[in-house]
Amino acid sequence: MISEVLSEIHQIQRQLTDLNSRLSRGPKLIRSQENAAQQVTARLEEVRAEYRQLRQQAKFKEEQLSQHEAALARRKTQMQEAKNNKEFQALKLQLSADEATDSALADEALAALEKTEKFALNVEAIEQELWQINETLKKTQESFSKEVPAIQENVARCSERLKEEEKKLSGDFLSIYHRLTRTMGGDQALASIAGEQFCGGCRQIVPINFIAQVVQGKPVTCKSCGRLLYVPEGFTVK
Numbered sequence: 001m002i003s004e005v006l007s008e009i010h011q012i013q014r015q016l017t018d019l020n021s022r023l024s025r026g027p028k029l030i031r032s033q034e035n036a037a038q039q040v041t042a043r044l045e046e047v048r049a050e051y052r053q054l055r056q057q058a059k060f061k062e063e064q065l066s067q068h069e070a071a072l073a074r075r076k077t078q079m080q081e082a083k084n085n086k087e088f089q090a091l092k093l094q095l096s097a098d099e100a101t102d103s104a105l106a107d108e109a110l111a112a113l114e115k116t117e118k119f120a121l122n123v124e125a126i127e128q129e130l131w132q133i134n135e136t137l138k139k140t141q142e143s144f145s146k147e148v149p150a151i152q153e154n155v156a157r158c159s160e161r162l163k164e165e166e167k168k169l170s171g172d173f174l175s176i177y178h179r180l181t182r183t184m185g186g187d188q189a190l191a192s193i194a195g196e197q198f199c200g201g202c203r204q205i206v207p208i209n210f211i212a213q214v215v216q217g218k219p220v221t222c223k224s225c226g227r228l229l230y231v232p233e234g235f236t237v238k
Contacts, residue, residue: 002217005168006190006230009177012162013186019155026144033137040130044123051116051123058112065105072098162186172219176228184226191227193235201227 075095082088169177180189191201193214199206202225210229214220220229 002169002173003214003230003235004233005165006173006228007192007232009162009165009169010187010190010192010230012158012165013190016155016158016162017185017187019151019158022151023148023155026140026147030137030140030144033133033140037130037133037137040126040133044126044130047119047123047126051119054112054116054119058109058116061105061109061112065102065109068098068102068105072102173228176219176221180221180226180228189228190230191222191225192230192232194232196235199225199227199229201225 072095075091075098079088079091079095082091166174166177177189188201191199193206193211194200194203197205197208197211199222202222204222204224206222206229210220210223211231214229214231215235221227222229
């Protein structure tokens with residue numbers, strides 16, 4: 001019966017669509033993960049550059065503080081070596097100002113160091129994020145490379161089965177089938193009649209006279225979506 005042939009062809013076409021989808025899904029997923037890795041890598045480079053600047057600023061503050069503390073120590077030595085009270089008092093006033101400046105520099109150096117240490121956590125977090133993405137990418141690539149041979153083998157097997165079933169088509173069925181597969185794709189070219197009255201493709205009602213022609217083995221296409229119709233096994237007209 002022609003409907004049995006069309007049903008078998010439709011099943012094979014759906015299997016091929018699923019297999020080919022799996023073949024294309026892998027590379028798409030890999031590209032997506034590669035893009036994610038590239039984006040995170042770029043973000044990591046920006047954050048690392050900012051981190052280096054913060055470290056340089058913190059180092060500058062530490063050096064500035066160190067130099068000022070050395071100057072402060074010299075000021076104290078000068079006080080001890082003052083020749084008279086007037087010179088001593090002048091040095092004392094200057095020392096007081098220097099100590100205030102030293103305290104401010106110490107606060108700035110500490111703040112810069114704390115900021116650098118906190119920012120280092122951001123760098124570590126992004127490095128961890130990149131590592132996870134690369135690990136996932138590696139697993140995806142390995143998994144897909146293992147699946148490909150089996151999928152390709154199934155594609156080849158289904159393609160051979162499809163050729164054998166298509167040889168059973170002739171006349172109007174063959175010409176309509178070829179036309180629809182070219183324009184709609186293999187798995188979209190056919191549709192079974194579902195629920196005794198609906199097109200299995202677009203779910204629109206199929207007129208009873210169309211259904212009768214399908215049951216009689218005549219080539220009929222859905223007036224709504226254009227698919228070539230067939231009746232499933234055990235179908236009866238009520």
